[in-house]
Amino acid sequence: xxxxxxxxxxxxxxxxxxxxxxxxxxxxxxxxxxxxxxxxxxxxxxxxxxxxxxxxxxxxxxxxxxxxxxxxxxxxxxxxxxxxxxxxxxxxxxxxxxxxxxxxxxxxxxxxxxxxxxxxxxxxxxxxxxxxxxxxxxxxxxxxxxxxxxxxxxxxxxxxxxxxxxxxxxxxxxxxxxxxxxxxxxxxxxxxxxxxxxxxxxxxxxxxxxxxxxxxxxxxxxxxxxxxxxxxxxxxxxxxxxxxxxxxxxxxxxxxxxxxxxxxxxxxxxxxxxxxxxxxxxxxxxxxxxxxxxxxxxxxxxxxxxxxxxxxxxxxxxxxxxxxxxxxxxxxxxxxxxxxxxxxxxxxxxxxxxxxxxxxxxxxxxxxxxxxxxxxxxxxxxxxxxx
Numbered sequence: 310x311x312x313x314x315x316x317x318x319x320x321x322x323x324x325x326x327x328x329x330x331x332x333x334x335x336x337x338x339x340x341x342x343x344x345x346x347x348x349x350x351x352x353x354x355x356x357x358x359x360x361x362x363x364x365x366x367x368x369x370x371x372x373x374x375x376x377x378x379x380x381x382x383x384x385x386x387x388x389x390x391x392x393x394x395x396x397x398x399x400x401x402x403x404x405x406x407x408x409x410x411x412x413x414x415x416x417x418x419x420x421x422x423x424x425x426x427x428x429x430x431x432x433x434x435x436x437x438x439x440x441x442x443x444x445x446x447x448x449x450x451x452x453x454x455x456x457x458x459x460x461x462x463x464x465x466x467x468x469x470x471x472x473x474x475x476x477x478x479x480x481x482x483x484x485x486x487x488x489x490x491x492x493x494x495x496x497x498x499x500x501x502x503x504x505x506x507x508x509x510x511x512x513x514x515x516x517x518x519x520x521x522x523x524x525x526x527x528x529x530x531x532x533x534x535x536x537x538x539x540x541x542x543x544x545x546x547x548x549x550x551x552x553x554x555x556x557x558x559x560x561x562x563x564x565x566x567x568x569x570x571x572x573x574x575x576x577x578x579x580x581x582x583x584x585x586x587x588x589x590x591x592x593x594x595x596x597x598x599x600x601x602x603x604x605x606x607x608x609x610x611x612x613x614x615x616x617x618x619x620x621x622x623x624x625x626x627x628x629x630x631x632x633x634x635x636x637x638x639x640x641x642x643x644x645x646x647x648x649x650x651x652x653x654x655x656x657x658x659x660x661x662x663x664x665x666x667x668x669x670x671x672x673x674x675x676x677x678x679x680x681x682x683x684x685x686x687x688x689x690x691x692x693x694x695x696x
Contacts, residue, residue: 352583
């Protein structure tokens with residue numbers, strides 16, 4: 310069964326840091342998650358090259374796109390997870406004279422997350438690769454609905470679960486083939502309740518290397534003006550953006566959850582300015598339910614020792630055998646064993662404590678082979694009467 314699930318993960322191949330509502334990485338050994346997410350983005354403006362301001366697209370042009378993600382993940386252990394996503398997109402550009410539309414399967418993600426530290430907070434490393442199913446042709450007459458290049462991303466995420474809410478922050482590096490490299494980042498918080506949760510985050514990315522066409526931007530602009538209604542959502546040179554998002558999650562039970570949310574870009578450069586909204590439905594299947602405490606919202610493993618997990622052992626003595634035969638001589642059942650050197654013995658309930666007589670010396674105690682203890686008592690000789 311697990312082999313079949315792993316093969317399914319290879320087909321449904323991870324969430325990008327700007328595609329998911331909640332970036333908090335939870336690890337539950339043996340848990341599978343299947344999620345369908347859709348995101349809608351619409352823009353009628355571009356952020357300028359210098360950043361900090363935007364310009365409306367000429368003549369009322371606009372660009373919009375629906376992204377669909379078929380996600381799946383499997384937690385290999387309490388500290389590692391394998392995940393994947395199959396990405397589809399439908400884009401529409403409303404140009405001056407022509408409206409173009411394009412729907413296709415754009416690519417697939419494969420990723421692996423590992424938690425090397427989970428003491429006062431969680432430190433998670435994350436690596437994923439985007440494999441594109443199509444490339445951008447400069448002679449195309451079809452609206453662009455994906456960047457069309459190989460992307461490799463490494464993230465370092467710090468997160469903390471405070472039971473009623475969780476907080477996180479992440480930063481990383483994204484290498485993009487034939488494009489500028491990016492530094493993705495984000496900070497967010499989510500409040501958790503029994504049946505629902507809400508949260509928000511500010512996130513984005515910054516170009517840190519020059520695009521190969523930095524000195525020849527006109528080659529890219531000609532293409533985006535022709536097919537994307539001049540929008541720089543894709544195929545731009547050295548893009549950067551600061552974005553925002555808020556969401557609400559409804560927990561129907563331990564398996565099903567629905568999330569809805571949206572946000573808007575805050576600032577950027579050489580990229581599209583606009584708003585976005587989305588929804589996601591998630592199904593969680595725990596293949597090892599006995600491995601964790603349930604119910605509850607804690608994301609940590611059950612740390613109970615085996616003594617608490619297994620009922621206390623109690624010896625069966627009601628077997629018809631006289632148990633007094635197994636008691637040590639000199640000790641009555643239920644009474645405490647004598648303690649050498651002490652002169653006070655524990656009293657029974659509701660009985661006052663009292664002093665005992667002198668205790669036998671070690672020389673007066675002999676241990677037999679059977680573990681029994683015998684006391685040698687000196688016999689007091691009677692004095693003969695004098696005549």
